[in-house]
Amino acid sequence: MLRVAIVGASGYIGGELLRLLHGHPRVTVVAATSDRLAGRRVDGPHPNLRGHTDLCFVGHDSLEKTDADVLFLAAPHRETMGRMAQFLQLARTVIDLSGDFRLSDPEVYASYYGVAHAAPQLISGFTTGLPEWHRAPLATSDRIAVPGCMATAGILAVKPLALAGLITGPVAVDARTGSSGSGVSGGPAGAHAERSGALRVFAPSGHRHEAEIAQATARPVRMTATGVEAVRGVQVLCHVTLASGVAERDVRSAYRAAYGNEPFVRVIAQRQGLYRLPEPKILTGSNYCDVGFAVSAADGTAVLIGALDNLVKGGAGGAVQCMNVRFGWPERTGLEFFGLHPN
Numbered sequence: 001m002l003r004v005a006i007v008g009a010s011g012y013i014g015g016e017l018l019r020l021l022h023g024h025p026r027v028t029v030v031a032a033t034s035d036r037l038a039g040r041r042v043d044g045p046h047p048n049l050r051g052h053t054d055l056c057f058v059g060h061d062s063l064e065k066t067d068a069d070v071l072f073l074a075a076p077h078r079e080t081m082g083r084m085a086q087f088l089q090l091a092r093t094v095i096d097l098s099g100d101f102r103l104s105d106p107e108v109y110a111s112y113y114g115v116a117h118a119a120p121q122l123i124s125g126f127t128t129g130l131p132e133w134h135r136a137p138l139a140t141s142d143r144i145a146v147p148g149c150m151a152t153a154g155i156l157a158v159k160p161l162a163l164a165g166l167i168t169g170p171v172a173v174d175a176r177t178g179s180s181g182s183g184v185s186g187g188p189a190g191a192h193a194e195r196s197g198a199l200r201v202f203a204p205s206g207h208r209h210e211a212e213i214a215q216a217t218a219r220p221v222r223m224t225a226t227g228v229e230a231v232r233g234v235q236v237l238c239h240v241t242l243a244s245g246v247a248e249r250d251v252r253s254a255y256r257a258a259y260g261n262e263p264f265v266r267v268i269a270q271r272q273g274l275y276r277l278p279e280p281k282i283l284t285g286s287n288y289c290d291v292g293f294a295v296s297a298a299d300g301t302a303v304l305i306g307a308l309d310n311l312v313k314g315g316a317g318g319a320v321q322c323m324n325v326r327f328g329w330p331e332r333t334g335l336e337f338f339g340l341h342p343n
Helices: 012-022 060-065 078-092 106-113 129-140 149-163 209-217 248-260 312-326
Strands: 002-007 027-032 070-073 093-096 144-145 167-177 200-205 219-229 234-242 265-267 289-296 301-308
Touching: 002 144, 012 312, 027 234, 070 078, 070 301, 078 093, 078 234, 093 312, 106 209, 129 144, 129 149, 129 312, 144 312, 149 167, 149 209, 149 219, 149 248, 149 289, 149 301, 149 312, 167 209, 248 265, 248 289, 301 312
Parallel strands: 002 027, 002 070, 070 093, 093 144, 167 219, 265 289
Antiparallel strands: 167 234, 200 219, 234 301, 289 301
């Protein structure tokens, strides 16, 4: 059994890692860190784990004693990079879910995160944790940076067309996300009285995930992010201009070529039905990302749509999928849950 530890396990992503890893047949969780909750049971902040584990949180200074094979990092952005050199000494494989090693250019990082990168010399050693597009390098990489939730949906929706030369010009991303995307300590904006019934544009421009989508697709990207009343879920609408002569069948063919054999990406673009296009509601708890499209033949534009559970495929599930790839296991291992309907 592989020994795994989770840094920053008291938050929502940490809780999802605990849920998924405790159900994984090839690993055992040896540590879950939280300085604030050290000594307390993990099923306190994560009550869905009751009856499944007796694990207690430990302080971060206890990591050296865990002898972990894999370290999952669910610590905050800007904090992780300063401690990365230490983390790399503690485990053979490090899978980072913060934003600190997603962007290859430290200057781009500084422009989006507002601080200089603390460990730019380590950036190039990380592989992007998106198996659909980086499976071969992930199979041998021990430093993995999992993309952000909205970035994952946007990249999976846009990249097949960008790579095939089917779009031209910039990409405009309209992203919607549930309240769990703000984390456990989301602040006053996450309070139910403020969030309920709201459609809050919290990032009218310059959201950090636009840089990840631009990096992955080699297209100029402008992104707006809106908080919606849902707890879980991300949906991105990516507005693009199609290259001359590109028809709907070409778009569908590009998606099928990219994702026809992928275990966790489904192409959903039907002409009728309640769920004829990607909808995060039915993906809750699952590791799927559904992608779809709608083409406007009149003006040669298209809307490319991606939807996922931000805490699973957009976070913890994506990280577990990367671990499965790294160690040569079937990618569905520990990630078999289908989602719920009705929900």
